[in-house]
Structures are given as structure tokens and as C-alpha cells.
Amino acid sequence: MSEAAAHAGSVTVEVFNATQQQQVIDTILYVQNVEFNVGISLEDQPDLLDIETHYVAPGGQFWVALAQDGRVVGTIGLQAKPNGIGILKKLFVLADYRGKQTQCAAKLFSALIAFARASGMVTIVLDTPSLATRSHAFYKANGFREIPQSEVPVKYDYPDRNSLFFRLDLS
Template sequence: MSKNTLTSIVPFRDEFKDQVVDLILHIQNVEAKVGISASDQPDILAIESCYLDEGGGFWVALNEDGQVVGTIGLQLAAPEVGVLKKFFVDAAFRGMQNGPAIQLYSALIGHARASSVRTIVLDTPAVATRSHAFYKKAGFTQVDKIALPIHYDYPDRNSLLFRLDLD
């Protein structure tokens, strides 16, 4: 795929499920070598009930051929607290000036603000240093588990935790 291939951001639809699962598992296990299965993260198999039905959101980035090249989700964990999850972008589309990562993140932030979310938290593997840089540039602060405004389950992969307080 060319880095110049245009993408569009659309809300998740069930027709994207297999591509979403394949993209996430590939990045987690082939690229990052985290060793996590779909059964370890059942939310990717039940996006509608885990994200959409509770007022959160899940978006996909599509290339010009309609193939999924990125994902991002927001789960509402409390009335004003969201959890950013499943933020993945195909390697061919990373690092683009206004590429799918920025577009996906903008969709999530727009939805969070419209939903009165005041704080967004996330976990990410310690080995995902490129992700850490993205989150810090976007205003997230790395925090200890005790600084999270909620408790939520995440597969402990030597994870780092981040928090963003929206204005």
C-alpha cells in the first residue's frame, strides 16, 4: 500500500469485524510480539455491546479500497470517564502528517467531548514506545494505577497507563 493512499474514518459496522480483529491481532502479536489472543480481549469480538451500546464509540480507518487500516475505540467507564482502547494503524499508514492516526484520534476526542467525557485513560504495552510518544504529544500524562479515576480490567503486559483531562 502506498503512503499516499487516501483514508476515510467511519463508525464501526459489523461488516468490518473480521478485518478489525485481523488488524489488531497482527499488530499486537506479529509486530509488537505481545502474545495476546482474541479471547484475552473479548471486546474486539463484541464491539457493539462493549463500545456502542453504552454510549461509547468505535471507528475504523478505510483505505481507498475500503479495507480497514486503523481502529480506535472509546468505552464509557463512568459518566465522565472514557477508556481509549484498540488504537491501531497499519504500518503502511503510520507517521503520516494528517493520516489515519490523527483522524481516528480526532473522531474519538470529538465524540468524547460531545458525550461530556472529562477524562480519558488508557493502557498500552511498555514496548509500544511509538504509541507513548503519540499520547504524550496529544497531551496525555503517564500515571500510576492509583491516579486513574476508575478501575478497569486490562491484560497486564507490563503496561503503562496514561490519562488525559479534557478542558
């Protein structure tokens, strides 16, 4: 049993604070580039350098999942756009904390959905690299449906890695 599985109940989710910024960057870049070899640099993701401006100030939020020792082991962000649209960004969980044992991704996703509903959002969209098949399965299991890029209801920046698009209508 991995350390994560042994401490499954101890993964907690909280709203990001600036003291966690470097851990957030390190976690995301590690998952993207070491675990999945996607090849996305920090320069391709300027939102990570100023989470307050890119997520919180416009009406969204950013959360971290913390291991029992306080380390950031997962992230998720929600950008608020006009007309009740939210963009799910930066759902990343370190390998030892993925899966049903820890429920890390599920806890992060639950925080995002609760916030989106409380904020009056009606639709959540996201982009994800086509090779991230495990992510696709998670999104579909949580009610998202894949859509063509032409049906994304809002324009936004993302590092295109042969991306797929998903949509969830909150009702």
C-alpha cells in the same frame, strides 16, 4: 514511496459496522502479535467479539480507518464509564499507514476526541504495553500524561503486558 504514502489523503475514518468485525480482529491481532510480538490472543480481548455491547451500548463508540480500497487499516475505541470517564482502547494502525504521511492515527484520535467532548466526557484514560514506545510518544504529543496505575480514576479490564497508564483531561 509506499502505497500508503501515495494515497495519504484517501484514508477515511468511519463508525464501525458489524460487517467489518473480522477485518478489525485481523488488523488488531496482526499489529499486536506479528508487528509487535506482544502475545495477546483474541480470548484475552473478548470486547473484539462484541463491539456493540462493549463500546456502543454503554455510550461509547468504535471507529475504523479505511484505505482507498475499503480495507480496515486502523482502529480505535472509546468505552464510556461513569463520572465522565472514557477509556481509549484498540488504537492500532497497520505499519504502511503510520506516520505523518497518512495521518491515520491522528484522524482516528480526532474522531474519538470529538465524540468524547460531545458526549460530555471530561477525562480519557488508557493502558498500553510498556514496550509500545511509539504509542507513548503519540499519546504524549496529543496531551496525555503518564500516571501511576493507582491514579487511574476507574477500574476496567485490560490484558496486562507490563502496562503503562495515561490520562488526558478534556477542558
